Amino acid sequence: MAAAVAGEEVTNRQVILKRYVTGCPMVEDMEVVTGTLRLAVPPGSPAVLVKNLYLSCDPYMRTRMTRHAVPSFVPDYVPGKVLDNCGVSKVVLSGHPDFKPGDLLWGVTGWEEYTLIPNPVFCHMINHREFPLSYYTGVLGVPGLTAYAGLFEVAKAKKGECVFVSAAAGAVGQIVGQLAKLTGCYVVGSAGSDQKVNLLKTKFGFNDAFNYKKELDLNAALKRCFPHGIDVYFENVGGAMLDAVLHNMRHRGRVAVCGQVSQYNLEWPDGVDPFRLVGNHIRMEGFLVSDYLGEYHRFEEEMARYLNEGKVVCVEDVAEGIEAAPAALVGLFAGRNVGKQVVAVARE
Amino acid sequence: MAAAVAGEEVTNRQVILKRYVTGCPMVEDMEVVTGTLRLAVPPGSPAVLVKNLYLSCDPYMRTRMTRHAVPSFVPDYVPGKVLDNCGVSKVVLSGHPDFKPGDLLWGVTGWEEYTLIPNPVFCHMINHREFPLSYYTGVLGVPGLTAYAGLFEVAKAKKGECVFVSAAAGAVGQIVGQLAKLTGCYVVGSAGSDQKVNLLKTKFGFNDAFNYKKELDLNAALKRCFPHGIDVYFENVGGAMLDAVLHNMRHRGRVAVCGQVSQYNLEWPDGVDPFRLVGNHIRMEGFLVSDYLGEYHRFEEEMARYLNEGKVVCVEDVAEGIEAAPAALVGLFAGRNVGKQVVAVARE
Numbered sequence: 232m233a234a235a236v237a238g239e240e241v242t243n244r245q246v247i248l249k250r251y252v253t254g255c256p257m258v259e260d261m262e263v264v265t266g267t268l269r270l271a272v273p274p275g276s277p278a279v280l281v282k283n284l285y286l287s288c289d290p291y292m293r294t295r296m297t298r299h300a301v302p303s304f305v306p307d308y309v310p311g312k313v314l315d316n317c318g319v320s321k322v323v324l325s326g327h328p329d330f331k332p333g334d335l336l337w338g339v340t341g342w343e344e345y346t347l348i349p350n351p352v353f354c355h356m357i358n359h360r361e362f363p364l365s366y367y368t369g370v371l372g373v374p375g376l377t378a379y380a381g382l383f384e385v386a387k388a389k390k391g392e393c394v395f396v397s398a399a400a401g402a403v404g405q406i407v408g409q410l411a412k413l414t415g416c417y418v419v420g421s422a423g424s425d426q427k428v429n430l431l432k433t434k435f436g437f438n439d440a441f442n443y444k445k446e447l448d449l450n451a452a453l454k455r456c457f458p459h460g461i462d463v464y465f466e467n468v469g470g471a472m473l474d475a476v477l478h479n480m481r482h483r484g485r486v487a488v489c490g491q492v493s494q495y496n497l498e499w500p501d502g503v504d505p506f507r508l509v510g511n512h513i514r515m516e517g518f519l520v521s522d523y524l525g526e527y528h529r530f531e532e533e534m535a536r537y538l539n540e541g542k543v544v545c546v547e548d549v550a551e552g553i554e555a556a557p558a559a560l561v562g563l564f565a566g567r568n569v570g571k572q573v574v575a576v577a578r579e
Numbered sequence: 580m581a582a583a584v585a586g587e588e589v590t591n592r593q594v595i596l597k598r599y600v601t602g603c604p605m606v607e608d609m610e611v612v613t614g615t616l617r618l619a620v621p622p623g624s625p626a627v628l629v630k631n632l633y634l635s636c637d638p639y640m641r642t643r644m645t646r647h648a649v650p651s652f653v654p655d656y657v658p659g660k661v662l663d664n665c666g667v668s669k670v671v672l673s674g675h676p677d678f679k680p681g682d683l684l685w686g687v688t689g690w691e692e693y694t695l696i697p698n699p700v701f702c703h704m705i706n707h708r709e710f711p712l713s714y715y716t717g718v719l720g721v722p723g724l725t726a727y728a729g730l731f732e733v734a735k736a737k738k739g740e741c742v743f744v745s746a747a748a749g750a751v752g753q754i755v756g757q758l759a760k761l762t763g764c765y766v767v768g769s770a771g772s773d774q775k776v777n778l779l780k781t782k783f784g785f786n787d788a789f790n791y792k793k794e795l796d797l798n799a800a801l802k803r804c805f806p807h808g809i810d811v812y813f814e815n816v817g818g819a820m821l822d823a824v825l826h827n828m829r830h831r832g833r834v835a836v837c838g839q840v841s842q843y844n845l846e847w848p849d850g851v852d853p854f855r856l857v858g859n860h861i862r863m864e865g866f867l868v869s870d871y872l873g874e875y876h877r878f879e880e881e882m883a884r885y886l887n888e889g890k891v892v893c894v895e896d897v898a899e900g901i902e903a904a905p906a907a908l909v910g911l912f913a914g915r916n917v918g919k920q921v922v923a924v925a926r927e
Binding site: 294301303304466469473478486488489490491494500501502503504505506507508509510511512513514515516517518519522 | 642649651652814817821826834836837838839842848849850851852853854855856857858859860861862863864865866867870
């Protein structure tokens with residue numbers, strides 16, 4: 232594509248929410264529409280107009296597809312409007328002193344080809360160009376920081392501890408496991424296919440892993456992997472797995488509640504009996520990565536070093552083109568992605 | 580009663596569990612039987628033989644009346660055997676170098692008139708004789724230490740924070756509220772009768788209190804009392820109250836899970852959706868007082884000072900005689916007790 236020119240009107244394909252979702256999201260709950268956008272930023276505003284390169288698909292987006300009576304921690308998506316989430320973008324036009332055309336950013340953007348970001352408060356310069364840009368939707372972006380903050384700040388994992396990670400081949404889980412290994416923990420992960428289990432054991436260096444779909448008894452699987460119990464559980468799934476984990480926690484175990492991917496499509500999510508936390512003095516703590524953005528630069532440098540040294544690797548599942556975005560998002564809930572699910576909207 | 584004489588055989592009334600309990604415990608699930616006991620300690624053993632003066636009735640005892648497939652944090656009671664729990668006792672005979680006849684102890688003992696304690700590892704000398712001995716089943720015993728550890732060590736309540744306590748007129752709740760007030764917190768409690776609510780506001784100095792049985796909407800009641808939300812919830816009840824509290828927690832709020840009195844009689848306790856912890860970064864932490872016994876002496880001195888200075892007061896509900904023990908225990912679940920429920924087996 233030719234370089235965009237200020238004032239030019241471009242076509243802008245967008246993924247909009249078609250209707251609020253009940254149960255499992257379907258491709259038909261979204262629609263890819265083609266509109267136009269004039270390449271301009273309002274005079275005097277701090278807006279930036281970006282061309283989107285990579286969009287991140289994250290399970291939490293499902294929670295935004297339902298209308299909440301009480302506001303959730305992120306705004307619900309609105310039928311007829313474009314979705315938004317983190318992505319990697321290139322600045323086309325800028326009214327903001329920190330950004331100029333050609334800059335590469337990661338941050339919140341629209342699920343569309345071009346986005347006018349009125350106030351780029353959650354846009355960050357991409358500092359490490361030696362890696363694929365898409366890493367800034369994963370290992371060097373929100374999922375990486377989520378893994379880092381959840382493991383060290385929330386769960387306070389320490390050398391020698393036993394760490395369990397669910398959805399371990401996913402964007403967050405694969406990083407959690409590798410960071411825990413680097414810390415000197417014994418690390419086991421669960422995933423939903425033999426292929427993913429194989430990745431955990433070979434590519435990501437987990438001590439052990441199991442395919443939860445093939446285990447008749449999750450409690451027994453955990454007892455097999457952790458005969459002396461679990462110190463830290465990095466919780467991505469909820470439901471029966473969380474229940475089984477709580478039966479296998481050690482005294483003063485910690486559960487960092489990051490996500491609940493098995494539960495987002497349920498009208499009545501599974502609950503946990505709080506009394507289960509009492510006998511072994513278990514701490515269960517929810518967190519949002521937004522609390523830890525202040526640590527991003529420290530994290531970015533540390534993670535870039537690990538990547539350069541080959542101490543952390545990552546696996547991405549890249550869907551090509553914005554038309555592929557709805558299916559890529561929906562696929563997360565069937566576990567179709569292998570690794571971090573990203574949509575390549577355009578190459579730089 | 581005349582002083583007990585070594586070698587003498589005495590009658591010994593005991594409260595035994597008659598059958599494992601399902602649902603709400605009834606007086607008929609227990610039985611008061613009369614046996615005999617020879618006043619003696621096995622030669623060479625560290626045993627102490629004590630005369631029981633006060634027995635503590637605690638809601639957690641209900642959890643011991645059900646047979647657990649997987650061992651719980653305390654052993655299940657056994658049908659046909661005497662119950663045990665904390666109490667205040669006087670040493671009759673001792674094979675242990677730390678204790679001599681006439682010493683007053685608090686610690687784990689039987690629900691009976693005399694108990695042979697084979698190894699008095701959980702027996703403590705009573706240091707503050709200026710208070711009623713029964714205080715060592717409450718404000719100066721396990722409930723007091725539970726309140727202290729839960730509020731400061733687990734929930735980490737700080738000056739200026741908003742603290743909510745359920746079952747607030749109970750043995751633990753009344754101390755939690757007063758300690759939180761002494762720390763400079765804004766404190767609200769819930770209880771199950773207007774009489775108890777009145778106690779909270781007048782005798783215990785809570786900022787506010789409500790009768791949960793008279794509130795049509797617990798969420799609305801909490802919003803009324805905490806328009807800016809709750810920083811610390813000292814959780815004694817579970818169920819609908821916990822659910823409503825989780826809707827009203829502030830960012831980085833803490834829930835110290837001490838008990839779940841509304842849930843012990845349910846076969847399928849109410850669960851909490853773990854995702855509820857995520858949006859506001861809520862920490863929910865269970866604990867057992869046994870983790871904090873090392874802090875007992877520091878606590879005892881601090882609490883004795885508060886009591887002497889009139890900064891903490893306590894309300895006890897004393898049932899007279901061991902025959903009254905089963906009804907006193909069962910009464911906890913109907914909220915019949917006003918304040919700490921204790922059974923006076925014998926006066927010193």
